[in-house]
Amino acid sequence: MSPEDQIKVLHEIIRNCTLCPLHRTRTNAVPGEGSASARVMFIGEAPGASEDKSGRPFVGKSGELLTAMMQEIGIKRDDVFITSILKSRPPRNRTPIQAEIDACRPYLEQQIAIINPKIIVLLGAVAISSLIGPWKVSEAHGRFYETKGRTYFMTYHPAAALRFPNVKSTMKEDFLILSRELV
Numbered sequence: 001m002s003p004e005d006q007i008k009v010l011h012e013i014i015r016n017c018t019l020c021p022l023h024r025t026r027t028n029a030v031p032g033e034g035s036a037s038a039r040v041m042f043i044g045e046a047p048g049a050s051e052d053k054s055g056r057p058f059v060g061k062s063g064e065l066l067t068a069m070m071q072e073i074g075i076k077r078d079d080v081f082i083t084s085i086l087k088s089r090p091p092r093n094r095t096p097i098q099a100e101i102d103a104c105r106p107y108l109e110q111q112i113a114i115i116n117p118k119i120i121v122l123l124g125a126v127a128i129s130s131l132i133g134p135w136k137v138s139e140a141h142g143r144f145y146e147t148k149g150r151t152y153f154m155t156y157h158p159a160a161a162l163r164f165p166n167v168k169s170t171m172k173e174d175f176l177i178l179s180r181e182l183v
Contacts, residue, residue: 020088030056030084045096045157049093066158072172085131142177
């Protein structure tokens with residue numbers, strides 16, 4: 001089965017998932033989207049209200065900023081894969097709890113295995129701590145980290161950049177570091 005077909009099958013499973021209580025409060029599961037052969041994968045925290053409504057990742061204000069930052073370094077949204085640690089929106093956009101992260105983790109691991117990206121960009125503390133360990137974003141941002149045959153790049157979540165202008169400029173600098181690795 002092709003990577004595209006594998007992703008389609010996996011995403012249908014995610015859309016019907018009932019492994020944690022979040023399935024009862026979501027409008028749509030948000031498996032992720034993009035190229036099944038992407039060299040770069042972006043992973044955020046969890047779907048927000050816009051994502052829950054549409055079933056697509058990073059389509060709200062954070063998504064607009066992420067897309068703009070990718071474009072500034074020559075990355076097209078269609079050429080990457082974008083997803084989140086959680087596939088369902090937590091109520092009131094609260095921080096995911098460990099049981100929810102654990103329930104979604106096998107789906108994320110399957111996505112990573114199918115797509116096999118060159119670089120996985122972790123957006124924010126939840127993504128970083130879920131896949132690498134307990135690092136502060138302020139200490140980890142702009143850095144690459146290799147483990148278990150994977151290369152991760154760490155930066156802030158676009159939502160933080162929307163709230164804090166200094167984080168936005170730091171995130172732009174981080175994206176320039178990322179772009180140099182993609183040449």
